[in-house]
Amino acid sequence: MPITRDEVAHLARLSRIALSDAELDHLAPQLDQIITAVAQVQEVAAEGIPPTSHATGLTNVFRDDEPVPCLTPEEALAQAPAVEQQRFKVPRILGED
Amino acid sequence: MELTRMTAAELSAALADGQVSATEVTQAHLDRIAAVDDRVHAFLHIAADSALAQAADVDKRRATGEQLAPLAGVPVAVKDVFTTFGMPTTCGSRILDGWHPPYDATITQRLKQAGAVILGKTNMDEFAMGSSTENSAFGPSHNPWDLDKVPGGSSGGSAAAVAAYEAPLAIGTDTGGSIRQPAAVCGIVGTKPTYGGSSRYGVVAFASSLDTPGPFGRTVLDAALLHEAISGHDPMDSTSIDAPVPPVVAAAREADVSGMRIGVVTELSGDGYQPGVLSRFAEAVEVLESLGAKVTEVSCPHFKYALPAYYLIAPSEASSNLARFDAMRYGLRVGDDGTRDAEEVMALTREVGFGAEVKRRIILGTYALSSGYYDAYYGKAQQVRTLIIRDFDAAFGQVDVLVSPATPTTAFGIGERADDPMAMYLADLCTIPSDLAGNAAISVPCGLAAEDGLPVGLQVMAPALADDRLYRVAAAAEAAFTDRWGQPLLASAKG
Numbered sequence: 001m002p003i004t005r006d007e008v009a010h011l012a013r014l015s016r017i018a019l020s021d022a023e024l025d026h027l028a029p030q031l032d033q034i035i036t037a038v039a040q041v042q043e044v045a046a047e048g049i050p051p052t053s054h055a056t057g058l059t060n061v062f063r064d065d066e067p068v069p070c071l072t073p074e075e076a077l078a079q080a081p082a083v084e085q086q087r088f089k090v091p092r093i094l095g096e097d
Numbered sequence: 098m099e100l101t102r103m104t105a106a107e108l109s110a111a112l113a114d115g116q117v118s119a120t121e122v123t124q125a126h127l128d129r130i131a132a133v134d135d136r137v138h139a140f141l142h143i144a145a146d147s148a149l150a151q152a153a154d155v156d157k158r159r160a161t162g163e164q165l166a167p168l169a170g171v172p173v174a175v176k177d178v179f180t181t182f183g184m185p186t187t188c189g190s191r192i193l194d195g196w197h198p199p200y201d202a203t204i205t206q207r208l209k210q211a212g213a214v215i216l217g218k219t220n221m222d223e224f225a226m227g228s229s230t231e232n233s234a235f236g237p238s239h240n241p242w243d244l245d246k247v248p249g250g251s252s253g254g255s256a257a258a259v260a261a262y263e264a265p266l267a268i269g270t271d272t273g274g275s276i277r278q279p280a281a282v283c284g285i286v287g288t289k290p291t292y293g294g295s296s297r298y299g300v301v302a303f304a305s306s307l308d309t310p311g312p313f314g315r316t317v318l319d320a321a322l323l324h325e326a327i328s329g330h331d332p333m334d335s336t337s338i339d340a341p342v343p344p345v346v347a348a349a350r351e352a353d354v355s356g357m358r359i360g361v362v363t364e365l366s367g368d369g370y371q372p373g374v375l376s377r378f379a380e381a382v383e384v385l386e387s388l389g390a391k392v393t394e395v396s397c398p399h400f401k402y403a404l405p406a407y408y409l410i411a412p413s414e415a416s417s418n419l420a421r422f423d424a425m426r427y428g429l430r431v432g433d434d435g436t437r438d439a440e441e442v443m444a445l446t447r448e449v450g451f452g453a454e455v456k457r458r459i460i461l462g463t464y465a466l467s468s469g470y471y472d473a474y475y476g477k478a479q480q481v482r483t484l485i486i487r488d489f490d491a492a493f494g495q496v497d498v499l500v501s502p503a504t505p506t507t508a509f510g511i512g513e514r515a516d517d518p519m520a521m522y523l524a525d526l527c528t529i530p531s532d533l534a535g536n537a538a539i540s541v542p543c544g545l546a547a548e549d550g551l552p553v554g555l556q557v558m559a560p561a562l563a564d565d566r567l568y569r570v571a572a573a574a575e576a577a578f579t580d581r582w583g584q585p586l587l588a589s590a591k592g
Contacts, residue, residue, distance in 0.1 A: 003464065011460045011467070015416065016423075017451065018444040027457060030518055034461060037519055038405040041477045044484065051479030052486060054306035055535025055561070056293045056336055063332035075199050081430035090425050091439040 002035045003028070100125035105171050105265040105319040112159070112170040119152035119159075119170030123214050126172045130216065130263045138238045139248075139258035141177050143217040144184050148172070155212045168326050169212030174264040176255050177218040178225055179310070180299040181205050184215075188301045189223040189233040189251075192422050192429045192450030202299020203331045204268060204310050211326045216264055220254030223452045224419065225275055225303045227251050228524035231515045232454045239511070240283060242551055242590050246508035249279030249524070252313070256283040259313045260587060266323045267313040272304050273407050274504075274528025276311045277540035281503035281554025284542045284586050286320040286571065287313045289528075291561045292535030293338035295324075296331035304414035305336075307407075307532045315587055317541060317572040321349035324564070340562060348565035352572035355389030359570070360496035364400040365527050371506040373546025377553040378502045381543040384577045385500070385570065395496060397488035400530050402481045407529045408522060409465045409478035416462030419455070422447065457518060486534045493560045498570055501527050503540035503554030527556055537564040541571035542586040543578060552586060 005028040012019040019027065073086050082089035100122050103111070111117045127145050134140055155170040180186050180198035182205075187193045201209070208215060222232035230238045230253035238254045240246040241261040248257040252269025256279035259267050269276040271289035280287025288311045295310040302308060312323035328342040361382055366375060386392045424430040424446035425439070432445035451459070465474040492499055505526050514520040531538040540554035555574060559566040579585055 007464075008460060011463045012456075013444075014467075015456075015459045015463045016420075016440065016444045016447055017456055017459065018441075018448040019456070020448075023453075023456070027453075027460070030457060031461060031464075034408065034457070034518055034522075035464065038408045038465075038474070038478075040405040041402055041409065041481050042473060044399065044402055044477070044481055046477060046480035046484065049480040049483050051476060052482040052533075053479060054292075054336065055486065055533075056338060058293070058336060058338075061335040063335075071199055078199065079196055079427035081424060081428070082433070088426050091433050091435075091437055091442045093439045095438075 002039065003032050101129045101262040103265065104316050105168065105314060105322055106316070108171050108265060109167045109322070119155040119214060120149065122170060123148050123152040123172055126216055126264060133261055134263060136239060136244060137241055137257050137261045137263070138236060139219055139254045139261060139263055140174070140217045141187060141220050141235055141254065142185050144215060147183060148214050148216050151214045155214070166211040166326065167322055171213055171266065172216045172264050173208055173213045173323070174216050174219050174255055174258040174267040175205065175208070176221055176252050176269045178221060178270055178301050179205050179268065181215070181218065184218060186218065186301070187235070189221045189235065190450065190452070190455070191234045192446070194429065196428055200299065203296035203333055204327045205299060207327050213326065219258055219267060222251035222253070223455050224301065224415070225251040225270055225272055226415070226454050226458055228274070228278055228521055229514065230254060231511065232452055234452055237511055240508045242284060242508065245510055246551065247282070247511055249282040249508065251275040253279045255313050256280055256285060256287065259285050259315055260590070265315065266319060268310060268323070268327065269313055270300060271309050271311055271532065272307045273411060273532050274525035276313065277503050277528045277538060277554065277556060278524055280313055281540040282508035282552060284552030284590065285313055285315050286317050286539065286541050287311065288320050288324055288539045288567060289531060289537065290324060290328060290564055291338070291537045293336050294342070294562070294564065295328050296334045296337055298331055298333035302418040304411040305418060306414060307411060315585065317568055317575045318346070318349045321345040321568045338562070343562060343565040345565050345568045349568040349572045351569060352576055354385055354570055354573040357390045357498070357570065358496040359385055359390045359392050360395035360492055360499045361392060362400065362499050362501045363394055363396045364398065365501035369505050369523065370502065371546060371548070373548045374502050374504070374506060374553050377544040377546060378555060381555045381574060382500065384574060388573050388577060393496065395492045395499060397492055397530070399481060399484040399488050403485055403530045403533055404522065404526055406478040406481040406485070407533060409474050410482065412458040412462035413465045413475050414462070416459045416466065419459055422450065454518070482533050485530055489534045489536060498566050499558040501556045503527055503556040507546045507549055507551035507553060531558050536561045537567055539567040539571050541575055543574065544586070545589070
C-alpha cells in the first residue's frame with residue numbers, strides 16, 4: 001500500500017483542501033490505486049537520461065517592455081469576493097497575539 | 098439551403114458571395130441551439146446578444162466593401178476554459194461560477210479579429226480534467242450519436258456542439274487528448290496543434306507544459322481554416338513558438354498522400370482495444386495504402402509508459418497551477434464569517450469549490466512533488482518524457498507521419514466510469530504520447546464500430562511544426578471514406 005489514509009489527510013492539508021472524513025475514506029483507496037499504477041514509470045531504465053520539463057526547448061523568453069493600458073482599480077477589483085477602500089479585503093492572516 | 102448543415106468553408110463562400118448574411122447564419126445556429134441544447138447540453142453559456150451584434154458588425158463591414166477574413170460571419174463555439182470579456186468563464190467549476198474575466202484570451206481576440214461569431218461557451222470537465230464532461234460542476238454533455246453516451250472530454254461540449262450542428266466550428270484545448278478523444282467519439286475532426294503553435298494566454302491553466310488550444314470541425318478543411326485563424330506567435334505566451342504557421346489549409350485542399358511514408362505504431366493496439374475500433378483502424382490503413390502511401394510498422398517501446406508518466410506530470414503541474422484559486426482576489430469565497438483566518442477560508446473554499454477529480458489530481462500532484470517522493474515519481478516521469486520524445490524522433494527518422502486509433506474504445510455510457518478514475522484515464526491511452534512530446538496530432542472519423550454503431554477516430558501524428566502533414570493525410574482519408582460511404586459519417590447519426 002503506497003499511500004495511507006493519514007498521508008492523504010496530510011497532503012490535503014498541504015493542498016489547503018478541507019476534506020471531510022467521508023471524502024477521505026473514498027479518496028484514499030482511489031489514490032492508492034492510482035499511485036500503484038503510475039509507479040510503473042519506475043520500471044524504466046532511465047539512468048543518465050535527462051529530464052524533460054517541456055518540449056519546445058525555449059529558455060528565458062522575454063517580450064519587449066512596452067507600456068500598455070492596464071486595468072483600472074475598479075476593473076481589477078470588480079470580481080473580488082470583498083473590497084474595502086479600493087483594496088482586496090481578505091480574512092486575517094495572523095493570529096491574535 | 099439549411100444553414101446549420103453547411104460546413105464552415107461553404108458558409109464562408111456563401112457569406113462572401115452575399116448569398117446569406119452573417120446575421121441569418123448566426124440566427125440559424127442560435128435557433129438550432131434553442132431546439133436541441135436542452136438534450137445535448139453542449140453549452141454553459143449562450144451569448145445570443147453579443148453573437149448577433151458581432152454578426153451585424155460583419156454584415157455592415159462587408160456592405161462597405163471591406164475585405165474580410167475567411168471566417169468572418171462564421172459561428173464558433175468556445176470552450177469555457179478561454180477567458181472572454183463580457184461573458185462568464187467557469188472552467189466547469191463551482192469555484193469560478195459567475196466569474197467575468199476582465200480580459201480576452203489571445204485566441205478569443207483572434208477569433209473576434211477574424212470576424213468569427215462567438216455563439217457561447219461550451220461545457221467541459223472541471224479545469225479540463227477528465228474524458229467525459231462528467232466532471233463538469235454543471236452536469237454532463239451528451240453525445241449526439243447516443244444521448245446516453247459521453248461526448249468525451251475534456252472538450253466534450255465543443256465536440257458535441259459541432260456534432261449536433263449547433264456550431265460549424267469550435268475551439269477546445271488538448272492536454273492529454275482533450276480535443277482528439279471527444280472528436281473521435283463524436284465522429285468529427287479535432288486537432289492538437291504543435292505545442293506552442295497556439296497561444297495559452299488567457300487559457301485557465303491546467304498543465305502548462307502540455308495545454309494546447311486547437312480546432313474542431315465537421316470536415317478536415319474546416320478544422321484547418323480554424324487552425325490557421327487561431328495560430329501564430331504570441332508575445333504574451335512565453336512558450337509560444339516564433340515560427341510561421343504551417344500551411345494547414347493548403348495541405349487540406351491538396352489531400353494527397355502518394356509517396357508519403359506512414360508508420361503504424363505497434364504499441365498502440367492489442368489488449369484493451371475494442372475489436373470494432375481495431376478493424377476500422379486496419380481498414381483506414383488499407384485506404385491510405387490504396388491512395389499511394391507507403392505503410393510500415395514502427396515500434397515506440399516507451400509509449401506504454403506514457404500514461405503513467407502523464408498522470409504524474411499533469412497532476413504535478415495542476416497542483417501548482419490551481420493554487421491560484423485561493424478565495425482572495427476573485428472567484429468563490431466560503432466561510433469568511435469574521436472568525437476564521439485566511440488559511441481556513443482557503444481550505445473551506447477549495448473543499449466546496451472543487452469537484453472530486455480536481456481534488457484527486459491536486460493531492461496526487463502534491464504527493465508526486467513532495468520531498469522524498471520527487472525523484473521516484475515526478476523526476477522519473479520527466480525522464481520517461483525524454484524517452485518518449487526519443488521514440489518519436491527515431492520513428493520520424495523513418496516515416497513522415499504515425500497513425501493509430503484515436504481512442505481504445507468508442508463512446509462509453511454516462512456514469513459507466515464516473516467513479517473509476519483508472520478506467521477513465523485509459524480513454525487517453527493513444528493521445529497522451531503526442532502531448533508529452535509536444536508534437537502535432539489529429540483525429541479524423543474512419544467509420545462506425547460494428548458492435549455498437551458508434552464513431553471511431555483515426556489518429557495521425559506528425560513532428561512539431563509539421564502540422565500540415567496531419568491535414569494532408571486526414572483530408573485524403575476523409576475523401577476516400579466519403580466516397581465509400583456515399584455521405585459524410587455524421588449524416589448517419591440519428592439525432
